[in-house]
Amino acid sequence: MRETVIKEQAEVKLRSPVLIEGLPGLGLIGKIATRFLVRQLGAKKLGQLYSPHFPYYVIVNRKGSVRLLCGNFYFWRNDSGQNDLIILTGDSQAQTIEGQYDVANAILDFAKKHGVKAIVTIGGYRKEVEGSPKVVAAATSTELLNRALKEGAMVSPAGNPIVGTAGLLLGLAKFKDMDALSLLAETGGYLPDPKAAKSALEVLLQTLKIKIDLSELDKEIEKSVKIIERMREIEERRERYAQRARRTEEERTTYIS
Amino acid sequence: MRETVIKEQAEVKLRSPVLIEGLPGLGLIGKIATRFLVRQLGAKKLGQLYSPHFPYYVIVNRKGSVRLLCGNFYFWRNDSGQNDLIILTGDSQAQTIEGQYDVANAILDFAKKHGVKAIVTIGGYRKEVEGSPKVVAAATSTELLNRALKEGAMVSPAGNPIVGTAGLLLGLAKFKDMDALSLLAETGGYLPDPKAAKSALEVLLQTLKIKIDLSELDKEIEKSVKIIERMREIEERRERYAQRARRTEEERTTYIS
Amino acid sequence: MRETVIKEQAEVKLRSPVLIEGLPGLGLIGKIATRFLVRQLGAKKLGQLYSPHFPYYVIVNRKGSVRLLCGNFYFWRNDSGQNDLIILTGDSQAQTIEGQYDVANAILDFAKKHGVKAIVTIGGYRKEVEGSPKVVAAATSTELLNRALKEGAMVSPAGNPIVGTAGLLLGLAKFKDMDALSLLAETGGYLPDPKAAKSALEVLLQTLKIKIDLSELDKEIEKSVKIIERMREIEERRERYAQRARRTEEERTTYIS
Amino acid sequence: MRETVIKEQAEVKLRSPVLIEGLPGLGLIGKIATRFLVRQLGAKKLGQLYSPHFPYYVIVNRKGSVRLLCGNFYFWRNDSGQNDLIILTGDSQAQTIEGQYDVANAILDFAKKHGVKAIVTIGGYRKEVEGSPKVVAAATSTELLNRALKEGAMVSPAGNPIVGTAGLLLGLAKFKDMDALSLLAETGGYLPDPKAAKSALEVLLQTLKIKIDLSELDKEIEKSVKIIERMREIEERRERYAQRARRTEEERTTYIS
Secondary structure (H helix, E strand, C coil), rough: CCCCCCEECCCCCCCEEEEEEECCCHHEEEHHHHHHHHHHHCCCCEEECCCCCCCCEEEHHHHEEEECEEEEEEEEEECCCCEEHHHECCCCCCHHHHHHHHHHHHHHHHHCCCCCCEEEEEEEEEEECCCCCCEEEEEEHHHHHHHHHHCCCECCCCCCEEEEEHHHHHHHHHHHHHHEEEEEEECCCCCHHHHHHHHHHHHHHHHCCCCCCCCCCCHHHHHHHHHHHHHHHHHHHHHHHHHHHHHHHHHHHHHHH | CCCCEEECCCCCCCCCCEEECCCCCCHHHHHHHHHHHHHHHCCCEEEEEEEECCCCEEEEEEHCCCEEEEEEEEEEEECCCCCCCEEEEEECCCCHHHHHHHHHHHHHHHHHHCCEEEEEEEEEEEEECCCCCEEEEEEEEEEHHHHHCCCCCCCCCCCCCEHHHHHHHHHHHHCCCCCCEEEEECCCCCCHHHHHHHHHHHHHHHHCCCCCCCHHHHHHHHHHHHHHHHHHHHHHHHHHHHHHHHHHHHHHHHHHC | CCCCEEECCCCCCCCCEEEEEECCCCHHHHHHHHHHHHHHHHHCEEEECCCCCCCCCCEEEEHHCEEEEEEEEEECCCCCCCCCEEEEECCCCCCCHHHHHHHHHHHHHHHHCCCCEEEEEEEEEECCCCCCCCCEEECCCCCHHHHHHHCCCEEEECCCEEEEHHHHHHHHHHHHHHHHEEEEECCCCCCCHHHHHHHHHHHHHHHCCCCCCCCCHHHHHHHEEEEEEHHHHHHHHHHHHHHHHHHHHHHHHHHHC | CCCCEEEEEECCCCCCCCEECCCCHHHHHHHHHHHHHHHHHEEEEEEEECCCCCCCCCEEEEEHHEEECCCEEECCCCCCCCEEEEEEEECCCCCCCHHHHHHHHHHHHHHHHHHCEEEEEEEEEEECCCCCCCCEEEEHHHHHHHHHCCCCCCCCCCCEEEHHHHHEEEEEEHHHHHHHEEEEEEEEECCCHHHHHHHEEEEEEHHHCCCCCCCCCHHHHHHHHHHHHHHHHHHHHHHHHHHHHHHHHHHHHHHHC
């Protein structure tokens, strides 16, 4: 394995599949969303992407087994709709510039082979969020973009960079005659953000006319909200302490001079 | 797209074209100058250069469409002169050492194919500028250099490095039997510098015997002058404040000892 | 030598050899363990691995000769057991991401060629150690893992990354139909740690049913213990001094305010 | 030019040539020594090495012409001895790990083609030097090493790394059936060090039985000595000033407490 390679684990024929990409990135939004999709839909393994551009370590699984970092493709047969799904999630993005382009191309070649015509990438959009995170969208075709806007997404501001695989898949899609849409949920980006992932999923599922119960995500959101609250408390306490220290210091120097 | 590639958008036959290069660099001088040229001349799209050595993100355009980073070639038929123009501008330079050489070679191969015999690269020369920015020149041929010097450029000081595409095109031109000239306008280099770009354009256009009204650039220059003034004011206020703080501190320590 | 290459120095036919890998890493545990094995077993040279991904310097040997950085393969005929050994030690690991994958693949190809079916990699597991360092294990097969657990190793915690060659050999082994086990001895990791190497060797040798006297390692351990004690003393003295300085400072500021 | 390439400028047949390498490195010793050799011997141009692993800029020469970074091969017919010389000097070393190996291999292939059997690389050995800089030597053959030791060089300490081209040429020479010697002159390494270069040249020339007047180097040495003295004065003044400041500070704090 000296080149990026995709090992197929199932031979399937899919109907006009849409590729949903969610590799680790800002707030882990893409990864949380795609992992949730795979679980809720009961999607099946389709293949694994390995690359020498991924970090050079392996991860120990439960029970002491070992996993090479990889991307995981799943498929789901959409019996009540027109488009089956291919879902890509994984451990990591490529670590070098040329590697990023290489991996994105490998993904597109694989999608092409399976007859994919449309791709949706999911990621984060860095912003201090108040209330419910909004979703900004950008796309290679007006038609795809409009479908997302109709479901509540906002047009991405011009000049906004979409970094990594979520962006390159859009940039490179046209060379393979595919259309692609990126859904980026607002996030502070410091921690895994299931709340933003939920926002992205809402737009995604409505755009694709797929119905899943998202309430399962609420437990993860609750947990993450608690973590954030605890961190905020610590931060406030730290700040109060620092203020007190500054005041003491000021009083002392005032005294001196 | 795993290799640097140029996708042609027009099939044209050009008369002894000169290639003008202005990718982003110091003070964005090359980019400002070539973008201005393209607009004023009404140059047409010739092709786009894509490379896995460019940064791994895409940029959102207006209306939510998406652009892979690229270099843009334009052409302009010079009806009143002997040399048509090919103008290269773009989003970025290659991000790795080997990538820089690769992209420069791809540009030269493309130029060669279109019959280019002479290249002019535009860039910045870092210097604290007072008054009108001067233009320093270096070239692979004495004849080209002398033409620029006659139009007001100064010989570049020896030892001066010309970094990136603007430099490598000169260094590699001889392997393709082309001549190349670099025009570097003096600039502080901290901000986009349309004033320096204007200086470079003046020398360029006179050297090529092309007439364009440059007054359109003056609006951009005015804007940039205002930005710089505002930044200088902020800096001065900050400095006055720091001085006052230092003085207070000195008084206090004097008092103590 | 522009590609990773293994130069064979002996043509041998080995019986179901097991590959033991111990390149430099955390606490130099793998290297200390494999070097000790080679010496105690009187293993013979089998080949050398050179790579343009190793650091770009050479090292002067005794008597002014010079050595290109390399990996060293040794073999040992196990007359009283079923598995001969191939032992890999060396100067360095690959220095780039892609280089790490490339070197690991070259090692696996070489192992495959010699009929290796099982690999054991030796490394360190960062932890503040009290008493005798424990050994954590992870493997690509339950059978191999269980053999190590039976001999005193503990299952590696889930999520633990195994970095570098010691990890990639496990991750990539399945593509070559080999099984692999990693034995990681607990270590602070700051200094060469022969004590941890001994722990790893104990598990390794019992797992492989090979008997070697490990008491020879005790001299190295004694030396390293003395170095660590001396460093701790210096650290404590530094700390006492810093405390005294802080106290003086506090007294003074108390006085002032 | 996407690969390292050597463009030959002369077709010559040399008698058992020895390759002398001196690219920029510690104290610029190799470069100063080889440049001096070329000038004093009146060596002629043999070829130029270009590489995409060199830095991505060009340098302006006198009179505004431009030079791609390169290595320069020269040859010298040694009418009174057995070995002609090929001398390699240049602007830079390769900037990436793999590039270093690639360039060293290109140099060796070129040397091989010209019948080179022995190589001498010149560089620096970091050490605070008092009096005349000594020269330490390492080699791939005892015979070559002994010749240098006989002429006043000392055996390099074991474990000493020889970094870059000067080292890799030795490490890779054996794959091409060549012998190689490295002469490293002691140097502080902060500034160009012609004095150390002279020491290296003395050993080199005696080893090769070539006679050149080295007194021409003395002017450069004088200049460099003056620069160093001036820097030392500045440093001492700075130190005296800092001491005074510390003393004032101590007096004051003593006063307070």
